[in-house]
Amino acid sequence: MFFAKGVLIEKQLSYLFAKLKSIRASTGTRLVALAAVLVAVCSTFSYGQAIDAEIRVDAKTNSVEVAGRFLDGGEIRNIAFQREFAGVSGLAERISQMRTLGANGKEVTSKAFAPGEFAAAESIGAFSYTIRLDAPDSTGQAHVSWLKNGRGVLFLGDILPLVLGKASTSATVRIIDQKVGVAGGCSSLAEGKYECSDRASAVFALSPDLRTVKTAETEINLLIEGAWNFDDQAAAKEAAELFGTYREVFGGSPQGPFEVVVMKFADETPPGRFEADTRGRTILILSSDAPFKSQSMQRLSLQLRHELFHLWLPNGVALAGRYAWFYEGAALYMASRVGLKTNRIRFDDLVSQLSTAIAFDRTSPKGVSLAMAADTRWHGNATTLYARGMLAAFMLDLELLKRSKTKHSLEDVLRKLFNDHDRRKASKVDAVPAIIEAFSAFNGTGTLAKELLDRTEPLNVAATLENSGFELADSGRDLKVKEDPSSREKAILNKLGYNNWRKLSR
Ligand SMILES: [Zn+2]
Structure with missing residues (x-):
């Protein structure tokens, strides 16, 4: 995607060469429109836009309330959000109740001139909004944020305003009312609070059933959700061995640490489906299990062999x-x-x-x-x-x-x-x-x-x-x-x- 830096997306439901869902023809036109808006906006602002935000998770309504501010001020009048990612459209339409505040904390009138694109009458210092995060029902759960029954994935790339032009990509976030299982690409500052140097590649996995499995590679954190037909230890061995093999192939490791997260889809899903996304230093695999232990392990191995490669190319x-x-x-x-x-x-x-x-x-x-x-x-x-x-x-x-x-x-x-x-x-x-x-x-x-x-x-x-x-x-x-x-x-x-x-x- 043209505005996401260090972001890699995967959509291979049945390896190899799945038939992919067709995408509405209008999407292309809208992308072009957004590109024009971004280019226009980029030329206006070239200073910092680091963000400090609180993300309150509402497990009952599968939504988040975001309240944030721009850390280094400046003349910011436009806020834009991701509208489409990895073929999943309608992302900006999930945003509602947008409020913009001036540096003095007073409400500033803002208008949506297209979904996910807001222009304010005066300079903006802070903002708040709600995003509904119902899971995409066909494909895309490994690529865009979703919540269901207290579990899910938050990609800061589609939750926080886009980085425009040469602005700072960083964000400090506090996740409220939900335990965070993994904060990929971010470092922990305090309970629930994280510093993410590149918000486009920050991934939060939320699930009460995520467990950490130690691997022989100190740079790899393996996190597995719930029960699978493969063994945790065998999975850890596989991840470490394959990582080691790629290190030999490439003659060195990219900058870690890396998170490898293996989760279930939002809903019960028949065997044979998976989606994966290697975002920054985080590999997220959403999969249904295979019926037998050996198949289950083979599947995981296949997913890992492909995704681990992307830690080097392009993400490294x-x-x-x-x-x-x-x-x-x-x-x-x-x-x-x-x-x-x-x-x-x-x-x-x-x-x-x-x-x-x-x-x-x-x-x-x-x-x-x-x-x-x-x-x-x-x-x-x-x-x-x-x-x-x-x-x-x-x-x-x-x-x-x-x-x-x-x-x-x-x-x-x-x-x-x-x-x-x-x-x-x-x-x-x-x-x-x-x-x-x-x-x-x-x-x-x-x-x-x-x-x-x-x-x-x-x-x-x-x-x-x-x-x-x-x-x-x-x-x-x-x-x-x-x-x-x-x-x-x-x-x-x-x-x-x-x-x-x-x-x-x-
Ligand atoms: Zn790939």
Whole structure:
């Protein structure tokens, strides 16, 4: 989303490539309208807007009352709220009883000129309003705030006013009348009171049933709500091992600490559904359980393999602009590669996922490139983004392995990207040239990366498959391993984990 910094959203209900709900056509127009408003507002205000707020939770009405003030004053006349996030629209319509006060505490008249956009007659020092937080009933519970029967999730990104322009992103909040289970991205100041340096990435999980499970990684806090078919200890081991594997892949850890929260949906939900959101340093997984212990664990592992990747990319790096075309495909692909590395999946599983990606990519709407699909992911192009994105990651990995005689792979590029653009040391640069440059540094694959990004037709896998050890089956659709790969091809297959699996299946 264009105004949320360090925020990553996930909507994969049935991994891989779920059919996503269609979004009303009007949403796009409204986004453009909001962008215009924000740009206009940004040019007026460029000073601090740190917020101090009390959020009173009313469990009976599933709503919150927010009362806050701008900490550093200045000429603030406009307040804007998030209206749409991750394809969930109508967020601003949940806000009512808006009151604005001047610096002297006197009521200042304000007008809503669009849902979630308020303009006051005079300068505003403080504000109060109510937000109804009924849970979105289809999808979106991992992405927007909701409350139900005393449990739920609060994202400060859709509860507090948006950060405008270069204003301060910080907020101090006190949560009243509800015990907080997790305050992701915030530090605790006192009972119920938190300091959040970036309100767009602050997540509060509220549930009386959340328990903390210790993991071997001191930087990872695992919180699990209620009863599951997997064991707490096995979940902790999985989270720590996968985190450790990614640390090796990327050559270091991003800035922690991290919260991994596993919760149930608002309502009883049939098996097989999950949503996840990696916001700042917090991974939130909402899921229904699977019927058996092993399935339940496999599901959690899959969710973790994908979401943990996002702690590094994009959340751990200072890259600007939209580049979901790269990090979503790479997350899908690396979730499988890491699954193979750690023997969580079989080589066959990787091959069949790639076959699915090829099939979906061929049904992509005409004239849509990966870059375009990423920009319109919540407006019908998520499948193209995920399928083509994964396929592009695979093709780049294969090219790197082929051209370098297995000396380099996608992992080298990921490591370079993380090392060069680590949020802690790098200043923000544009993502697309940085990614192309990282590929160019290894066997000149930058040109291919750019081609894959801009191509408006299904990707041409066949050329990349030559001399790789893979080929397309007779149908021309499914990917398969060659009957009799050459020694060079075998080396590539083994780098991808082919041998791992064969050793296990013996
Ligand atoms: Zn993702």
